[in-house]
Amino acid sequence: MSDQTKPLGFWMCTALIIGNIIGMGIFMLPASLAPYGWNAFLGWAVTLLGCVMIALVFANLARAFPQDDGPYAYFRRAFIPNEGELPSAPWRKGVGELASFFALWSYWVSIWITNATVAIGVVGYLSSFVPTLNQASWFAPTASLGLIWFFVAINIFGARTSGHVQMVTVIIKLMPMLGVLLLGAYVLLFEPVLFQQYVPTQAPSLAGTTAAATIAMFAMLGVESATIPAGKVNDPRRTIPRATMVGTMLAAFIYIGVSAIPLLLLPSNELAQSSAPFVDLFQRYLPGQMSQWIALFVIVSGLGALNGWTLLVGEMTASMASHGVFPAALAKSNRHGAPAIALVLTAALASVMILMNYSRSLAQGFTFLSVMVTAANMPLYAFGTAALFVFWKRGQLQSTSPRLLVAAAVFAMLYIVWVSVGIGSESLLWVSVLGLAGLPVYWGTRWWSSRS
Numbered sequence: 525m526s527d528q529t530k531p532l533g534f535w536m537c538t539a540l541i542i543g544n545i546i547g548m549g550i551f552m553l554p555a556s557l558a559p560y561g562w563n564a565f566l567g568w569a570v571t572l573l574g575c576v577m578i579a580l581v582f583a584n585l586a587r588a589f590p591q592d593d594g595p596y597a598y599f600r601r602a603f604i605p606n607e608g609e610l611p612s613a614p615w616r617k618g619v620g621e622l623a624s625f626f627a628l629w630s631y632w633v634s635i636w637i638t639n640a641t642v643a644i645g646v647v648g649y650l651s652s653f654v655p656t657l658n659q660a661s662w663f664a665p666t667a668s669l670g671l672i673w674f675f676v677a678i679n680i681f682g683a684r685t686s687g688h689v690q691m692v693t694v695i696i697k698l699m700p701m702l703g704v705l706l707l708g709a710y711v712l713l714f715e716p717v718l719f720q721q722y723v724p725t726q727a728p729s730l731a732g733t734t735a736a737a738t739i740a741m742f743a744m745l746g747v748e749s750a751t752i753p754a755g756k757v758n759d760p761r762r763t764i765p766r767a768t769m770v771g772t773m774l775a776a777f778i779y780i781g782v783s784a785i786p787l788l789l790l791p792s793n794e795l796a797q798s799s800a801p802f803v804d805l806f807q808r809y810l811p812g813q814m815s816q817w818i819a820l821f822v823i824v825s826g827l828g829a830l831n832g833w834t835l836l837v838g839e840m841t842a843s844m845a846s847h848g849v850f851p852a853a854l855a856k857s858n859r860h861g862a863p864a865i866a867l868v869l870t871a872a873l874a875s876v877m878i879l880m881n882y883s884r885s886l887a888q889g890f891t892f893l894s895v896m897v898t899a900a901n902m903p904l905y906a907f908g909t910a911a912l913f914v915f916w917k918r919g920q921l922q923s924t925s926p927r928l929l930v931a932a933a934v935f936a937m938l939y940i941v942w943v944s945v946g947i948g949s950e951s952l953l954w955v956s957v958l959g960l961a962g963l964p965v966y967w968g969t970r971w972w973s974s975r976s
Contacts, residue, residue: 533763536684536687537764537768538774540767540832541747541772541775542771542774543828543829544829544833545775546697546775546778546825547825547826547829550701550778553743553783554795555796555801556739557783558790558796560732561727562727563729564740565784566733567734567738570733574741576773578908579769579772580932580933580936581908581936582747582750583765583768585908585915586750586754586765587923588922592754595627595752596843597754598751599620599624601915602911603624603907625966628904630903630904630955630958631901632840632844635836636870636874638897639833640874640877642826643671645822646668646822646826647664647667649819650667651664653820653823665878671830676868676871678831679834679835680867696825699821704782704805707805707809707810738943742897744775747772748768750763751764753835753836786805789805790808838863838870842854843855845866850969854866898947899947900955900958903959905940909933916930916933
């Protein structure tokens with residue numbers, strides 16, 4: 525596929541990043557951060573810097589190797605020695621392959637778990653417009669399954685179609701964010717004293733900042749989105765780095781603004797108990813019927829995120845299959861250039877998770893799995909940062925200031941370790957179990973490939 529025929533350009537890649545980062549969590553983020561007071565602002569400051577550094581890492585990996593089809597190719601290039609090195613260090617090949625597989629497998633699983641979670645959340649809000657969804661126990665899960673397969677159908681028509689849908693949903697989902705920012709600006713200009721009414725009283729602390737940063741990190745997952753479908757990106761050397769940095773900075777700016785304004789304009793105890801922070805904010809300062817409008821924007825935001833993550837999980841599955849760690853059939857594209865079999869497989873897995881969520885005996889287990897999504901992303905970020913160090917040592921980075929880039933990577937790695945500590949040992953233990961669960965797939969595919 526030549527660059528001229530690749531469907532994803534700068535604006536589509538930027539929309540993919542913003543749409544994947546800004547999902548449904550943003551509508552509850554102010555309530556989640558309210559108990560932390562000033563620690564929420566400190567946590568956001570560290571998270572913003574850390575995520576920009578992670579975005580910088582993946583942007584430069586894409587700039588250095590524009591012909592590669594995403595993170596798995598970067599990891600293999602970094603950690604698996606070439607043929608000339610094999611006689612002196614044969615063990616490195618096996619270790620490199622297994623480590624790369626672990627990072628991408630954990631991330632891959634986290635995406636289709638996320639898709640199931642988003643679909644369920646969208647249907648929850650959709651029930652306020654369609655009350656019949658609550659009339660029978662099977663209506664809601666059926667609607668959630670319908671959303672999963674609807675976006676599979678869109679993505680089967682190719683990345684260009686999915687990209688157009690992503691741009692439209694991003695524009696719509698940004699409207700309530702713009703409303704919050706305008707409300708904050710209005711209060712600041714005409715009634716600035718209101719910002720002094722509910723100043724947080726919690727003293728800053730390391731534990732509070734760490735906890736707030738972990739929550740904020742969950743909200744910022746997706747900074748790597750443009751690198752996943754790298755094989756479908758037009759002029760990837762320029763497009764992916766620019767889209768990654770612009771999308772990450774815009775998403776971070778929006779998140780900080782819409783999180784800070786409710787934290788300063790609503791009492792912290794009231795905000796912490798709120799099930800709809802934006803509705804409460806507008807009802808206090810602009811009374812009216814806002815709840816249904818906010819619900820509508822939540823639905824559109826969730827649909828955009830579901831579309832974007834469906835695109836990514838299909839492309840990642842195909843990429844891993846093309847490198848021999850999944851069955852080769854998953855790498856096949858249809859006449860629209862979409863990995864149809866990969867999309868169907870991951871949708872089926874997400875469907876199983878949805879059915880588990882609506883089963884009373886398994887609902888608690890599913891909720892725990894959804895909490896692990898952040899932890900499951902950490903290996904991807906850690907291995908990406910480690911790969912950049914390897915390429916720097918080899919002199920393979922395409923950067924005018926490699927030392928500055930390495931300094932950014934050092935901060936990114938420290939930030940990843942810090943967030944991992946904040947996540948807690950239990951979630952990290954289960955992520956390790958998740959990685960071990962992929963070993964039969966890894967060994968089975970290698971055995972079948974060796975026979976073929």
